[in-house]
Amino acid sequence: MTEQPRVPVTIYDVAKAAGVAPSTVSRAFARPGRVNADTAARIRQVAHDLGYRAHPVTQAPVTAQTRLLALMISDVANPFYSQLIRGAQLAATEAGYEILLADSRESSTRERAALERLVPVVEGFVIGSSRMSDSALRTIAKQRPMVVLNRALIDVPSVVADNVSGAHAVVELLRDLGHDAATYVAGPEASWADGVRFRSLRDHGAHTGLTVSRIGPFLPTFEGGLAATRTLLEKLPSAVIAYNDLIALGVMHGLLREGVAVPEQVSVVGFDDILISRISLPTLTTVAAPMRQLGSTAVKNVVALINGARHRSTEALVMPVQLKVRGSTAQRSRKRVSPALGTTIVSGSSS
């Protein structure tokens, strides 16, 4: 491939070089039939030589709406978003919109840059998960209709999963299984859900006799969970609650690799209920949120905003969650593990 200097070439340049009127050039491209075949051929030749490219934006009638919506998420590779994306797509299709997926890759800088670049192009935003500050988010919200997911933001319509109830259910499950302490493996610090989950776990735990400590932050990925295992092994808890399923799965694998039995020695709980959690071995106990609904609700709301609806309530819309009890949690064992050796020693229960 040979590079050429990049100076935007317009139809005027082409017209001049080809000795025709700009409108003829326009027609040559836009409605091929309406122009003399020879003229058209010559124009195309000249255009090609000049390196002409139709301008991305003005090409379409400037009055046209783009019917494009942007959905911003922090990592497309995270299966957690699959259903959310599906829901959003479904609702968008129904409303005659197309969803453009933007991926911040867990970086607030990238997120902001992408958002800013999209403002002139899309009619509205759905923020699936943001790593930006509330105020930065509000700045964008001022420019285009926006709905935020997984974060409660004053003055911007938001839809969140009921993380508080989910955390309470987890605490109660573990208590019922005889655990009296658990370690929370934290995800990204900029994640709103992370904060809510840990605080809810800790506070409700304090009320009901489950001491929840925290390690992290870790990347919200399988690798992140693997990394967390090292810390966990230093002082192995009988129960681990992870920020999300991917971390939980990583932890589970990390533990199994070290010879620690899950759930016999350590119970593991996640959040999200992604596909793998249903097919891993053991299957993962997790808090399932109605991701698909979250996505479609959000899109319906932006579309309503675009159509002139007004946002009223200052409260976030809360969607119910469900605790899926599966194979990775079990009655607390009376055994204690010496992780370095991977052997087990019998002991009384400790606080």
Place this chain on the structure above:
Amino acid sequence: MTEQPRVPVTIYDVAKAAGVAPSTVSRAFARPGRVNADTAARIRQVAHDLGYRAHPVTQAPVTAQTRLLALMISDVANPFYSQLIRGAQLAATEAGYEILLADSRESSTRERAALERLVPVVEGFVIGSSRMSDSALRTIAKQRPMVVLNRALIDVPSVVADNVSGAHAVVELLRDLGHDAATYVAGPEASWADGVRFRSLRDHGAHTGLTVSRIGPFLPTFEGGLAATRTLLEKLPSAVIAYNDLIALGVMHGLLREGVAVPEQVSVVGFDDILISRISLPTLTTVAAPMRQLGSTAVKNVVALINGARHRSTEALVMPVQLKVRGSTAQRSRKRVSPALGTTIVSGSSS
């Protein structure tokens, strides 16, 4: 939320209604400082009452390039694309572009609609996987620089994984393990890779003494694999090769659920090497393609095209693949399965 009739309101409407000049309205929004606070407030009020929305496209200086690239894939939820997307994003960031992800959800109609909507907005296309016809794809390629992945398309630059060699390696592996027949579980018919994989398997199998039959098409998902299991159980082969890992995983689980041991009774092979394949039980033998490189190479090429490079070679760029032999394949057993009962019976080898 209250809906309102949708008649595009411009700054001129607002200006007239507020008794000011259009430019004042423009400034009130674009440059808040430069306008009397009272006037600005009044304008905002009027604008709001009229349901004014900044026009998505003309808002930015019309001369600006969008610096946006579209990446079209057939299913964002398929982890197969994760690395491809990453590669594309990395290369795009480096070139100062933003990647917009578009998802056809396995539908050529949706794909075409999305592509057409994106033409005026993006500077170039990377088609990660297409369900459209070659000619339909070429139509879009005429309007914007385009690079196609996973499909060889004459006149349009394309980058493909070396499916042929991958298939050959699979055939040889299975032969070496003593198998003399295998069933290929097909994916989407519109998938170019599907055709190449099956033909390569069948042809190379014919040469080396592995009879490859085909069932399908099935959805390229875990559920698709589960569905395929039913057909497979009717006449259980000693080896299954799936269009992709997701199907392979579905098949594996479907078989295990029915009491068929993998790999003892049936060997299973996939294509792609997605994350789960490394952590499933058993781990999955699969053909790994350099997805990340595919993505970044494609993006580098569109960017070059945008910058005026010319596409020359009519051949697709072929990237090497690697067979990862893992836990789901084993020496062919002498036992035969009576799948309906889930029991095993000893028998001699059969053709």
Place this chain on the structure above:
DNA sequence: TTGAAAGCGCTAACAT
């Protein structure tokens, strides 16, 4: 078949 000219909705000089 082709040219001239008028916009599309908005921003940015340049005036006032």
Place this chain on the structure above:
DNA sequence: ATGTTAGCGCTTTCAA
């Protein structure tokens, strides 16, 4: 602080 005016790159009447 605000109004006037000239474009942005392209398409589209309207004439010729």
